[in-house]
Amino acid sequence: xxxxxxxxxxxxxxxxxxxxxxxxxxxxxxxxxxxxxxxxxxxxxxxxxxxxxxxxxxxxxxxxxxxxxxxxxxxxxxxxxxxxxxxxxxxxxxxxxxxxxxxxxxxxxxxxxxxxxxxxxxxxxxxxxxxxxxxxxxxxxxxxxxxxxxxxxxxxxxxxxxxxxxxxxxxxxxxxxxxxxxxxxxxxxxxxxxxxxxxxxxxxxxxxxxxxxxxxxxxxxxxxxxxxxxxxxxxxxxxxxxxxxxxxxxxxxxxxxxxxxxxxxxxxxxxxxxxxxxxxxxxxxxxxxxxxxxxxxxxxxxxxxxxxxxxxxxxxxxxxxxxxxxxxxxxxxxxxxxxxxxxxxxxxxxxxxxxxxxxxxxxxxxxxxxxxxxxxxxxxxxxxxxxxxxxxxxxxxxxxxxxxxxxxxxxxxxxxxxxxxxxxxxxxxxxxxxxxxxxxxxxxxxxxxxxxxxxxxxxxxxxxxxxxxxx
Numbered sequence: 001x002x003x004x005x006x007x008x009x010x011x012x013x014x015x016x017x018x019x020x021x022x023x024x025x026x027x028x029x030x031x032x033x034x035x036x037x038x039x040x041x042x043x044x045x046x047x048x049x050x051x052x053x054x055x056x057x058x059x060x061x062x063x064x065x066x067x068x069x070x071x072x073x074x075x076x077x078x079x080x081x082x083x084x085x086x087x088x089x090x091x092x093x094x095x096x097x098x099x100x101x102x103x104x105x106x107x108x109x110x111x112x113x114x115x116x117x118x119x120x121x122x123x124x125x126x127x128x129x130x131x132x133x134x135x136x137x138x139x140x141x142x143x144x145x146x147x148x149x150x151x152x153x154x155x156x157x158x159x160x161x162x163x164x165x166x167x168x169x170x171x172x173x174x175x176x177x178x179x180x181x182x183x184x185x186x187x188x189x190x191x192x193x194x195x196x197x198x199x200x201x202x203x204x205x206x207x208x209x210x211x212x213x214x215x216x217x218x219x220x221x222x223x224x225x226x227x228x229x230x231x232x233x234x235x236x237x238x239x240x241x242x243x244x245x246x247x248x249x250x251x252x253x254x255x256x257x258x259x260x261x262x263x264x265x266x267x268x269x270x271x272x273x274x275x276x277x278x279x280x281x282x283x284x285x286x287x288x289x290x291x292x293x294x295x296x297x298x299x300x301x302x303x304x305x306x307x308x309x310x311x312x313x314x315x316x317x318x319x320x321x322x323x324x325x326x327x328x329x330x331x332x333x334x335x336x337x338x339x340x341x342x343x344x345x346x347x348x349x350x351x352x353x354x355x356x357x358x359x360x361x362x363x364x365x366x367x368x369x370x371x372x373x374x375x376x377x378x379x380x381x382x383x384x385x386x387x388x389x390x391x392x393x394x395x396x397x398x399x400x401x402x403x404x405x406x407x408x409x410x411x412x413x414x415x416x417x418x419x420x421x422x423x424x425x426x427x428x429x430x431x432x433x434x435x436x437x438x439x440x441x442x443x444x445x446x447x448x449x450x451x452x453x454x455x456x457x458x459x460x461x462x463x464x465x466x467x468x469x470x471x
Contacts, residue, residue, distance in 0.1 A: 024148045030155075039151055044220070047227035048140060054234055055133050061241070062126050068245075069118055076111035083107055095273055096266035103263045110259065114252040121244045129237055136226065143223055146216040153209040160202045396444055396455055398428045403443070403467035417445060417460040425467060428459065439464050 083104035090097050402424055409419040417425070424446040430436045440461045448458040 020149065023152050024145065039147055041220075044224060044227075047224070047231070050231045051133075051136065051140070051227055054231060055130075055137070057234075058126075058130050058133070061238075062123075062130055065123055065126055065245075069115065069123060072111075072115050072118065076108075076115060079111060080108055094270055096269055099266050100263065103259050103266070107256070107259050110252065110255050114248060117248050118245065121248065122241055125237075125241060125244075132230070136223075136230070139219065139223060143216070143219045146212070146219055150209075150212040150216040153205070153212040157202070157205040157209045160205050394450075396426055396428055396449055396459075400427045400429065402426055402446070402470050403441070403464075404470045405467050407466050409462060409466045411460070415460055417443065417462040419445075419462060419466060423447070424470070425462065428455070437461075441467075 087101055087104055090100055405419040405421050405423040405425065407419075408421055409417070411418045419425070425441075425443040426446055426449055427441050427443040430442045436442070441464050442459060442461055444455060444458040444460075452458055
């Protein structure tokens with residue numbers, strides 16, 4: 001029995017809802033055809049437009065905020081991977097390893113804290129703000145349906161009121177007929193029945209109108225109060241949301257800046273202790289400079305002063321300063337003391353012997369003072385026999401031979417020498433032979449070496465084909 005009763009109630013409710021839908025559809029058709037007027041409320045329509053705009057803006061803000069949070073999470077992961085790479089390449093014996101690991105941990109915690117605060121103070125607030133819109137939207141739609149019901153009931157009641165005279169005329173006609181066919185005593189009762197039936201219809205229509213109006217006005221009043229209030233609340237919400245995001249981002253970057261500064265200090269300390277092994281990136285040579293291993297401009301023809309340097313020996317006694325043991329002959333920029341041949345006013349033949357074999361004998365047969373010959377011979381033999389200039393105080397360690405620049409060369413990198421034609425360069429070996437490129441030599445300009453006596457400041461690489469060997 002209970003199930004049958006429940007089914008009956010359900011069926012009755014469904015039938016009532018179907019009837020309401022049909023009535024509303026009919027009313028809408030009549031309104032569109034202009035046969036029935038529609039209740040208008042311009043103020044409420046403006047509130048609905050503001051509501052829809054506010055909902056659209058809030059939905060977009062929520063979407064963009066979620067995208068921002070996803071980007072923060074992606075940056076966190078990228079930063080974490082980068083710090084893990086630093087921890088892997090940071091060798092155990094390097095100074096500052098523990099500090100670098102601690103900075104990486106703090107970096108990870110800072111990203112996690114920033115993301116969580118954005119969720120708590122921005123995203124959750126955004127979700128709460130948008131959570132009220134679906135309910136209000138459904139109430140606006142329901143208010144629209146109740147307005148149609150109210151208009152339908154009003155039109156029905158007005159139509160009964162308008163047809164009142166017609167109904168009275170319809171009632172009068174049967175009475176005149178009944179007077180002819182029915183007894184006198186029945187005519188009064190019949191007329192009263194028809195009048196009562198007409199009044200009942202009007203009363204029912206009036207009750208439905210009052211009921212529909214009451215339901216509509218209750219919903220309308222509530223929405224008329226809520227929608228303007230909701231619209232005005234958007235300003236405060238936007239201010240709070242973006243203030244929270246800006247404040248959190250500002251604090252995050254401040255703390256991250258401190259961590260980055262600490263990491264920079266650790267790396268600076270590492271560089272100071274391992275500065276000699278700093279990796280230098282060489283720039284690519286320009287079009288007007290010779291590429292390493294490539295051919296350079298041809299030097300002057302053989303026989304020119306630049307190609308065949310000449311050394312003249314003074315026959316006059318040397319000053320006392322030059323006569324000290326182990327001292328080398330004085331030299332000028334145009335007449336270097338170290339040369340492949342020694343002449344006394346004449347040029348040597350093309351097939352001259354090596355300096356180490358002939359320099360002393362030639363000097364001895366000349367009219368030079370014995371002290372000058374002996375000093376010069378010792379200097380030449382010391383260079384050749386030893387294979388390097390390590391035993392001579394005026395030459396850099398590892399000295400191999402000298403060259404003289406035949407052309408100007410403009411350095412294209414910090415590890416290259418800037419050369420002018422005529423500059424004398426003391427050639428030394430590379431610290432790491434594998435770093436030597438074909439056609440390039442390592443050396444220090446003689447003028448720089450005499451001034452500083454420091455290889456670290458003066459040495460550099462230069463193209464071999466810009467120079468000619470003079471010793």
